[in-house]
Amino acid sequence: MAATLPAERLDPKSVLWLVAALAMVAAPHLERVPLWLSGLIGMLAVWRLYLLYFGLRMPSRWLLALIAAGAVVGVFIAYGRLLGRDAGVALLVIMLALKLLELTAHRDAMVLSFLAYFLIVTNFLYSQSIPTALYMLAAVWFITATMTGFQYRGRRPGTRAQLTMAGKLLAQAAPLALVLFLFFPRVQGPLWGLPQDALAGMTGLSDSMSPGTLSTLILSDNVAFRVKFEERVPGAPQLYWRGPVLWDFDGTTWTAPRVPYLLRRGFEPLGGRVSYSVTVEPHSKRWLFALDLPEKVPPRAFLTTDFQLLWPGPVTTRVRYDMTSSLEFRSGGDETPYELRRGLQLPTGFNPRTAELAKRMRERAPTDRDFVNIALRYLREEEFSYTLSPPLLEGPHPVDRFLFETRAGFCEHYASAFAVLARAAGIPSRVVTGYQGGEINPVGDYMIVRQADAHAWVEVWLGTEGWVRIDPTAAVSPARVQTGIGNAMPGTSPLPGLAGGNYPWLHSARLTWDSLANTWNQLVLGYGTDRQQQLLNRIGIDDATWQTLITIMLGTAGGVIVLLSLLTLRRLRRGTRDPVLKAWEAFCTRMAERHLPRAPQEGPLDYARRVATAVPDLAPRISAISRLYAALRYGKQPDQDGVERLRRMVAAFRP
Amino acid sequence: MLAAIRSWRSQLRAIIDTQLFQLRGPERGTLELVQRRIFILPTGYGLLFVLTLLLMLTGAINYTLALGFVLTFLLTALGVLSILHTFRNLAQLRLTAGKVEPVFAGGSAHFTFRVDNPGGLDRYAIGMVRDKRALPAWCDVAARASSTLQVAIPAERRGRLRPGRLTAFTRYPLGLCHAWSYVDLDVTCIVYPHPEPAGAPLPPPTPVRGDGANAGDGRDDFAGLRAYHPGDSPRHVAWKAAARGQGLLTKVFAGNANAELWLNWDDLPPALGIEARLSRLARWVLDADTAGLAYGLRLPRRTLDPLSGRAQRERALEALALFEP
Numbered sequence: 014m015a016a017t018l019p020a021e022r023l024d025p026k027s028v029l030w031l032v033a034a035l036a037m038v039a040a041p042h043l044e045r046v047p048l049w050l051s052g053l054i055g056m057l058a059v060w061r062l063y064l065l066y067f068g069l070r071m072p073s074r075w076l077l078a079l080i081a082a083g084a085v086v087g088v089f090i091a092y093g094r095l096l097g098r099d100a101g102v103a104l105l106v107i108m109l110a111l112k113l114l115e116l117t118a119h120r121d122a123m124v125l126s127f128l129a130y131f132l133i134v135t136n137f138l139y140s141q142s143i144p145t146a147l148y149m150l151a152a153v154w155f156i157t158a159t160m161t162g163f164q165y166r167g168r169r170p171g172t173r174a175q176l177t178m179a180g181k182l183l184a185q186a187a188p189l190a191l192v193l194f195l196f197f198p199r200v201q202g203p204l205w206g207l208p209q210d211a212l213a214g215m216t217g218l219s220d221s222m223s224p225g226t227l228s229t230l231i232l233s234d235n236v237a238f239r240v241k242f243e244e245r246v247p248g249a250p251q252l253y254w255r256g257p258v259l260w261d262f263d264g265t266t267w268t269a270p271r272v273p274y275l276l277r278r279g280f281e282p283l284g285g286r287v288s289y290s291v292t293v294e295p296h297s298k299r300w301l302f303a304l305d306l307p308e309k310v311p312p313r314a315f316l317t318t319d320f321q322l323l324w325p326g327p328v329t330t331r332v333r334y335d336m337t338s339s340l341e342f343r344s345g346g347d348e349t350p351y352e353l354r355r356g357l358q359l360p361t362g363f364n365p366r367t368a369e370l371a372k373r374m375r376e377r378a379p380t381d382r383d384f385v386n387i388a389l390r391y392l393r394e395e396e397f398s399y400t401l402s403p404p405l406l407e408g409p410h411p412v413d414r415f416l417f418e419t420r421a422g423f424c425e426h427y428a429s430a431f432a433v434l435a436r437a438a439g440i441p442s443r444v445v446t447g448y449q450g451g452e453i454n455p456v457g458d459y460m461i462v463r464q465a466d467a468h469a470w471v472e473v474w475l476g477t478e479g480w481v482r483i484d485p486t487a488a489v490s491p492a493r494v495q496t497g498i499g500n501a502m503p504g505t506s507p508l509p510g511l512a513g514g515n516y517p518w519l520h521s522a523r524l525t526w527d528s529l530a531n532t533w534n535q536l537v538l539g540y541g542t543d544r545q546q547q548l549l550n551r552i553g554i555d556d557a558t559w560q561t562l563i564t565i566m567l568g569t570a571g572g573v574i575v576l577l578s579l580l581t582l583r584r585l586r587r588g589t590r591d592p593v594l595k596a597w598e599a600f601c602t603r604m605a606e607r608h609l610p611r612a613p614q615e616g617p618l619d620y621a622r623r624v625a626t627a628v629p630d631l632a633p634r635i636s637a638i639s640r641l642y643a644a645l646r647y648g649k650q651p652d653q654d655g656v657e658r659l660r661r662m663v664a665a666f667r668p
Numbered sequence: 669m670l671a672a673i674r675s676w677r678s679q680l681r682a683i684i685d686t687q688l689f690q691l692r693g694p695e696r697g698t699l700e701l702v703q704r705r706i707f708i709l710p711t712g713y714g715l716l717f718v719l720t721l722l723l724m725l726t727g728a729i730n731y732t733l734a735l736g737f738v739l740t741f742l743l744t745a746l747g748v749l750s751i752l753h754t755f756r757n758l759a760q761l762r763l764t765a766g767k768v769e770p771v772f773a774g775g776s777a778h779f780t781f782r783v784d785n786p787g788g789l790d791r792y793a794i795g796m797v798r799d800k801r802a803l804p805a806w807c808d809v810a811a812r813a814s815s816t817l818q819v820a821i822p823a824e825r826r827g828r829l830r831p832g833r834l835t836a837f838t839r840y841p842l843g844l845c846h847a848w849s850y851v852d853l854d855v856t857c858i859v860y861p862h863p864e865p866a867g868a869p870l871p872p873p874t875p876v877r878g879d880g881a882n883a884g885d886g887r888d889d890f891a892g893l894r895a896y897h898p899g900d901s902p903r904h905v906a907w908k909a910a911a912r913g914q915g916l917l918t919k920v921f922a923g924n925a926n927a928e929l930w931l932n933w934d935d936l937p938p939a940l941g942i943e944a945r946l947s948r949l950a951r952w953v954l955d956a957d958t959a960g961l962a963y964g965l966r967l968p969r970r971t972l973d974p975l976s977g978r979a980q981r982e983r984a985l986e987a988l989a990l991f992e993p
Contacts, residue, residue, distance in 0.1 A: 123713045123843060127720040130743060134724050137735045146735055153742065157842070164840045166793040166806035178841055182753065186745035193741035204730045330732040538734040574748060581752050582759070594786075 021119045026169060028065050030159040031122055031129075032058055032113060037152045038132040039106050045139065046103045047091045053084065057110040064114075072114055081111055102135045122163050129156045143533050154179055185581065189573050196566035198559040199542045216464055217296030218256045218446050223266035224406050224415075227425045227446070231401060233464040237448055238293040238302055239531050240460040247287055247304070249450050250494050251340050253470065253482065254302040254462060256447030258319040260355050262436075264363035265411050267429060267444045274318035278347070280306055280479070285340030292333040292534060299323045302447060302462075304338035305482065311335060318352075319443065320344070331539050345479030348441075356441030356474060364412040364433060371437035381440050381475050385483060388434050392427065392488045396420055399490035424493070427485040428469040441474035445482075450497045457528035466497070592656050593645045596663040600638055603666060617643045631666075638662050694830065694854040698764045698784075701836065705849045708755055714844035717747060747844055754845040757838045758794065760787050761809065765855035766816070770986070772950075776820040777857040779831045783817055785809040793840045796851070798832060823859040826946065826989045830856055860985040863954055864947040869895035870955055871935060873927035893917040894959075928974045929956060929963040931984075946988050953988070957981040967991055 036058060043051040057080075064071065084107045085095065092100035109128055115121055133149050158179035162169065169175075216233050219226065238254075259267035286308070293301055301314055301322040310316045311334035314324055324332060359368075374391070378384035397420050404419045406426075412433050415426050422430075428444050435442040449468035451460040470484040487494040549557045554565075601611045601620075609624045621639030625632035641659050645652060685691045689707070710718070721740055728736025766780035785791055788811045795804035796817045807815040817836075823829050837848035893906055896916035906917040931952045936945040949965070956963040957976070964974035965984045970991075972984055 119843075124716070127717060130739070131720055131724060133739055134727050134733065134736045137733045137739075138731060141733065141735045146738075149735070149739070153739065157746065160843065161841045164793050164843050165808075166795070167808040170790075170792070182746055182749050182841065183742070186742055186749045189745035189748060190738070190742040193744060194738060197737070197741065199737075200729050201732075204726065537738070540734060541732070577749065578752055581749075581756055 022117060023119055023122050023163070024169075025065055027122060027159070027162050028061070028116060030162050030175075031116065031125055032061060034152070034156045034159045035109060035113070035125065035129050035132075037155055038129050038136065038149075039109065041136050041139070041145075041148075042102055042106050042132075045099070046106065047087075049087065050084070050091070050103055050107060053080075054106060054110040057113060061113040061116065071117060074115075077111055077114055081108070084111075098138055102138070105132065105135065119163055123160070126156055126160050126163075141538055143530060146533075146537075154183055157182060185577055189570060189577065192569045192573055193566065194540070195545070195548065196562055196569060198562040198566075199545055201542055217294075217298060218300065218467060219298065220257050220259075220269040221266050222259055222268075222425050222429070222444060222446055222469060224403070224411060224422070224426055224429070227467045227469060228401050228403070228423045230464050230467045231423075235464045236294055236527070237296070237462050237464050237466070238291050239534075240292075240451065240462065241290050241458075242460065243288040243290075245287065246453065246460065247285070247340055249497065250487075251285070251304070252448075252450050253305045253445075253468075253484075254448040254451075254466075255305050255307070255320060255322075255445060256300050256302055257298075257445075258317075258321055258472075259444040259446065260319075260358075262359065262429075262433065264360045264409070267432075273321065273323060274352075275315065276318045278318050278345070280320075280339075280342050280344035282308060282339035283341040283343060286337060287340060288335070288337045290333060290335045292331055292531075292539065293328060294331060295329050297327050297329060299325075299327060301328070301332065301334060303336050304340065306339055306342050306344060308337045308339050331534055333535070333539055333543070343479050345474065348474070353441045353474060356443055357436050357439065359433065359436050364410045366410070366413040366417055367430070367433055368437045370416065371434045374434070375438040378438075381473070382478075384438050384440060385435070385473060385475075385481075388431060389483070389485065389488045392431070392485055397422075397427075397489045399423070399486065399493065424486040425469045427489060428471050431483065431485040432471045435471070435473050443472050443480075445470050445472055449484075449494060452497070452524075454524045454528050454531075456525045457531055459528075459531060461527055468493075592660060593642065596656075596659045597642045597646070600642075600663045600666060617646070634662070634666060638666065689850055691833070691850060691852065694852045696854045698762050699851060699853055701758055701761045701763070701849045703759060706755060706758055706847055707849070708751060708845055708847040711839060711844060711846045714747070714846075717743075717844050721747070746842075750842040750844045753841050754838060754847045756789070757791050757840045758836065758847045758849060761785055761791065761794065761836075763836065763851055763853065765853040768855060768857040770858035770860055770982070770989070771823050772860045773823055773826045773862040775823055777823045777829050777831075777859065779819045779821060779834075779855060779857065781817045781819070781851070781853070782814055783807060783809050784814045785811060787811060791838075791840075794836065794838050796834055796836050798834050800835075804837075821857075823857065826859050826861040826943075828856040828990070829859045858986055858989050860989045861943065861946040861950045863950040864944070866951065866955070868948055868951060870929065870952055870959075870961075871931065873929045875927050893919060929961055930966055930974070931956070931963055932966040933968060934966070942991075942993050946991060950985060950988050953981060953984045968993070 039054065043054065046054075060072075063069075085104065088100055088103050088107070089095055092103065094100050095104065105128075109125065109132065112121065112125055112128070116125060130153070133152055136145065136149060154176070158175040161175050161178050216230065216235050217237065218230070257269045259269050261268045261270065287304065289304075291302060301311070301324055303322050306320050307316065307322055310322070314322050314334065316322055370391075374384055374387045378387050400421050401423060403422045403426060406414045406419065408414055412430050415422055416430055432442045432444050446467070446469045448462045448466040449470075450466050451462040453460050468486070470482060470486070472480045472482055475481050484494060545562075546557065549555075549562075549565075554561065557565075597617070604610070604624050607628070609627055611620045615623070617639045621635050625635045628635070638659065641655060641662070645655050645659060721744055724736060724740045724743070727733065728740055762784040764782045764784070766782055768777060768779055771777050781796065783794060790811050791809040793806060794809060794815075794817070795806050796819050797804035798819060798821055805817045805819050807817050809815040819831065819834060821829065821831050832852070834851045835848050836851050837846060839846055894917065896905060896918045904919045906919050910916055931949050933945060933949065936948060938945075940948070953963070953965070957978075957980070960976060962974045962976040963980070963984075965972040965987060967987060970987055972980070972987060
């Protein structure tokens with residue numbers, strides 16, 4: 014560590030820069046923290062500017078400590094904790110604002126700048142989108158320019174020069190940063206447990222379904238996952254993306270078994286094989302999604318007995334995996350009696366009219382398959398309607414109320430009612446939730462599956478046929494499965510923003526944007542251990558250990574640094590050649606060629622006098638050159654014209 | 669034991685100075701800050717910056733923040749780049765020592781250095797300091813221009829003062845690195861003896877060729893006043909000044925062909941000691957010069973003939989400054 018300099022006071026301009034830089038990085042947080050906290054932070058910043066403007070003294074430490082203690086208590090009351098993502102960020106921002114009121118010396122300013130850099134990372138906890146990235150890049154630029162400002166000791170060269178300097182530094186740093194990004198050995202996080210609230214605000218399917226669960230999810234425009242098909246894209250009616258499988262029914266709510274069955278069970282693929290890769294957005298649950306039925310299991314993931322794909326832990330970051338599915342299959346046939354019993358379980362005493370209906374249908378149906386058809390025909394031919402805002406199902410028998418009174422519902426209502434009918438008729442059945450359909454984005458040639466595509470369907474056990482998918486919603490509203498949610502809704506229903514598609518230009522703009530976001534996700538955000546290995550494979554290095562990576566990183570970085578040094582120091586060397594000195598040296602060389610070299614201690618005028626007597630015919634020109642040289646070299650005023658004149662005179666001088 | 673460690677440390681220091689820092693004693697003329705003369709280390713802030721980066725990296729790994737990685741690596745690269753830029757801000761500057769005005773001991777010598785920037789880059793915040801705890805002198809040097817740095821160094825003792833080993837440094841642009849170069853230019857400042865406080869009266873003028881012991885015959889031009897010595901002619905006592913309560917003063921007349929003012933080393937009692945005698949002489953030179961008198965200085969091995977004026981004053985003070993008994 015180099016010597017520390019005596020503490021120096023910060024000039025007012027630097028204070029302004031720093032307040033602006035901190036405001037820039039704290040701004041996105043201000044809408045996330047409670048209103049009183051945003052107000053307090055803003056007030057502290059304004060207070061600092063007020064003190065600056067009137068040149069007043071900083072407030073006493075006691076007062077600041079009091080405010081800090083108050084803020085800590087306030088944060089604890091607001092969040093119920095002091096650690097964790099949200100509370101931690103709130104505390105960090107308030108402490109930064111308080112530190113502004115202690116800001117007088119260079120030391121404080123440097124520490125605050127570093128904290129401002131750090132605050133940028135906390136913003137990434139909430140968003141890593143392209144706009145966030147651009148905004149934060151601008152913030153890095155601004156903070157760096159602020160830091161350059163602290164170093165000036167003479168006249169400040171102005172805002173523009175500061176920004177230019179910082180911009181140059183960052184532009185030159187970029188290639189080196191890229192090398193580090195590509196080759197720094199990545200470790201699969203997390204290193205320790207994430208705070209509980211780190212996963213707040215993620216939407217997605219849950220492990221239970223009751224009336225209303227899916228219809229709220231359907232209002233969300235958020236992307237659930239994106240799919241890149243290798244060859245053909247299956248038709249819409251085949252796009253059943255399998256998610257949580259729900260077995261247990263308590264009369265209202267379907268839930269998934271707490272512990273998944275992990276016994277691997279094969280199935281018989283009957284054709285329609287399709288290969289694709291999925292990039293699933295974080296949703297804080299363990300499911301990965303695949304088309305019915307997944308034929309292979311991605312690395313690290315595993316498959317349950319009922320063909321759910323599970324990730325080892327909650328999906329907290331984007332996960333990308335390659336999949337192969339068979340769209341036609343025959344599954345099951347070797348189920349244990351225990352499993353089948355679970356598929357028949359119904360709470361006793363609930364929904365008596367439904368049970369009665371199932372009994373009547375059962376009597377008319379010789380086989381289980383016939384029963385299914387009768388039940389589907391019932392849904393199709395009676396006055397059932399498909400709506401996003403169904404009437405509330407009050408009372409103890411929601412299925413009864415739905416089937417016989419309201420008769421308006423959403424996929425979860427139909428799936429639930431159908432499964433209850435089948436179970437009441439003695440046919441093992443289970444509810445499968447997931448997504449149905451998806452939109453092809455022509456811009457990037459991939460499929461977007463949104464939360465709005467959430468769906469629920471039923472699988473029934475038909476003995477020799479195994480588990481068979483039945484989609485009762487398709488019976489009521491064939492359009493839902495054929496052309497997607499946007500077309501299936503009557504005009505009066507509240508429609509998800511994108512599915513509505515009333516403005517074609519808006520729609521295509523949003524598709525372009527999503528394609529951009531997808532590329533960003535794949536190339537930047539999704540760059541981790543897997544992608545790093547892929548990159549190394551492509552350049553011919555298999556099974557790279559971290560030692561190999563470090564070697565590559567240091568080697569490449571060294572090369573880049575050498576190039577950068579040549580680039581930055583080039584101007585130094587080129588500029589070192591003072592044109593005046595250069596012209597004079599050329600003159601001396603020419604005289605030396607005539608055996609009249611300059612003695613090392615000889616001044617220009619003495620030398621000129623000596624050589625002029627030796628070659629009298631050139632005397633006037635020698636004297637003119639030497640006098641101009643002396644004037645330029647030792648004179649007070651820089652004289653650009655004179656430099657040019659000297660250069661020309663020497664060039665024309667041929668003794 | 670302690671002494672052994674101390675001597676070992678000073679030996680190590682000497683090896684570092686000569687081998688690593690290539691220090692070879694004062695240099696003449698212009699010093700160019702070429703590459704091998706410039707050293708660079710992180711500042712305390714630089715280390716704090718590295719700590720921040722480590723914290724950010726840990727956060728990025730733990731929360732799998734791709735942009736956290738991007739930011740960490742961008743700032744790491746920025747730190748590396750700042751090494752290059754800080755180095756570049758100091759490299760290829762040329763330092764030339766300027767003329768130094770003499771000072772009295774106890775004052776500060778202001779050493780001036782001209783900083784030439786022959787290159788095409790503007791340089792900012794070039795600092796120069798001798799004592800690390802002192803405030804540095806700063807300057808900016810525009811491309812193909814010059815600037816000056818003035819370093820104040822306390823002049824404690826009379827004689828020739830060398831600035832010693834100075835440090836030219838910079839931390840621009842980010843303050844994360846400290847690039848420095850040792851500057852030891854062959855330049856000296858004459859430090860005059862500290863004049864003793866006013867009070868001791870000037871010695872009486874010495875008659876030339878032994879006649880006339882008084883302060884002139886009264887027909888010459890009035891030159892000033894001095895303290896009354898017993899034996900001065902009552903005609904030369906400044907009675908008006910005495911009436912104003914200034915005590916007894918004797919009028920001195922210049923142009924006295926027969927008497928000269930000699931400031932004589934041998935007239936001062938040896939008991940005073942060398943430095944005190946020099947201080948008294950310096951005081952007398954100043955007093956005589958202020959009074960506009962011509963005076964001569966007689967030191968062992970050196971004599972200045974009586975003259976007046978600025979040149980005489982400087983000659984006399986310099987002789988006192990460089991006096992070696």
